[in-house]
Amino acid sequence: MIFSTVLDIEPTPAPTPRQRRHEQTRAEILDAAWRLAEETGIAGLSLREVARVVGLKAPSLYTYFDSKDALFDAMFAEGYLQLGAAVTEWTATEADLEPADALGTVIGSWIRFCQHSLARYQIMFTRAIPGWEPSAEAYAISVREYQRMAEALAAFGITDPGDLDLYTAVASGLAAQQIANDPTGDRWVRLAPTAAHMLFDDIERRKR
Amino acid sequence: MIFSTVLDIEPTPAPTPRQRRHEQTRAEILDAAWRLAEETGIAGLSLREVARVVGLKAPSLYTYFDSKDALFDAMFAEGYLQLGAAVTEWTATEADLEPADALGTVIGSWIRFCQHSLARYQIMFTRAIPGWEPSAEAYAISVREYQRMAEALAAFGITDPGDLDLYTAVASGLAAQQIANDPTGDRWVRLAPTAAHMLFDDIERRKR
């Protein structure tokens, strides 16, 4: 899925071949940026390197992105759109489970989502890039996708703001530990069911 | 407390005045580095800026640190030594509380510790510096201080490795959310007692 068409709200007119090529190159640049950021960390990303991987010279990137910050912006937004798509998928596949067990699979999937790309995790959830923060437009996308996730959690009885904060802390903490201390393993993924039951039971108990 | 004397294992001979001045300047450099990293993020730290704050020129820093990485190493080790000292303090002041309540104060203090310095948090717990990782010596200090923390948690019945991993996930998750989303407030600090009881009760229940 191509970033800038996703952002369009008005019905898009059929793209010309020129526009198609433009979007495709843009997508290739983004893809190269993700792969490089995976190796160097998001803060170590270099436009020259991105250009080299795509087979362009650095100045040519400016045809597709106004600045390095704009590239970061596109990556940030893309990460949150991927999260939204993943949440939709998770909540569709928990049909016949007990709520606490279903929450366990959601948390496990969440950890895997974070683990899948260190660069994506860094740009979405940490402040790893000195001097950069998302633009208002990109930030709005993150807020929207967060809300979507919050709505999905309501199905598990997690509606109280404090409970939501507790949930995000537990889920993000599991992911952070997994990434920092066992980046290729499942040491904290395995704890997802236990954590889910612990959270679920505690919330239920406090409701009574 | 001055860093390099802490690292000495052999009984230290009385320092000459020259050595004292050297250690003092070294400490001033570290202090300046912390303050600057607080503003720019640890990854944005610049040796020229550090030198400027201390009142030296950049090359003079190399009398006190062999390289920028060595400065990072000293900051990393200092952070873990501060954590060790803080843990000792926390565990000494929980005398007359119920275990679950005492655990709540420990978690709250932990979040405050992380919140107190973003730079310290970044260098200790995230991989925010592209291309840098702690030396073997500095890493050994972090392992030792972690073990000290693990021993302190045994007093709360947290001894099972999985329970320890769950604890670190919850505690670090609360801190991460606090820093990322409410850096100057207490939105997740307030959840520390709830989280502590949730953890404590769950661990106790699973033991039976």
Place this chain on the structure above:
DNA sequence: GTCTATAGAATGATAGAC
């Protein structure tokens, strides 16, 4: 759209005088 050339700035680090 892509390129070469380059501006302009910052960085970590070293050589060598004092």
Place this chain on the structure above:
DNA sequence: GTCTATCATTCTATAGAC
């Protein structure tokens, strides 16, 4: 120990030819 001078590199970004 501290300095000046400088190296060598890297970086984002722009100007302008093609």
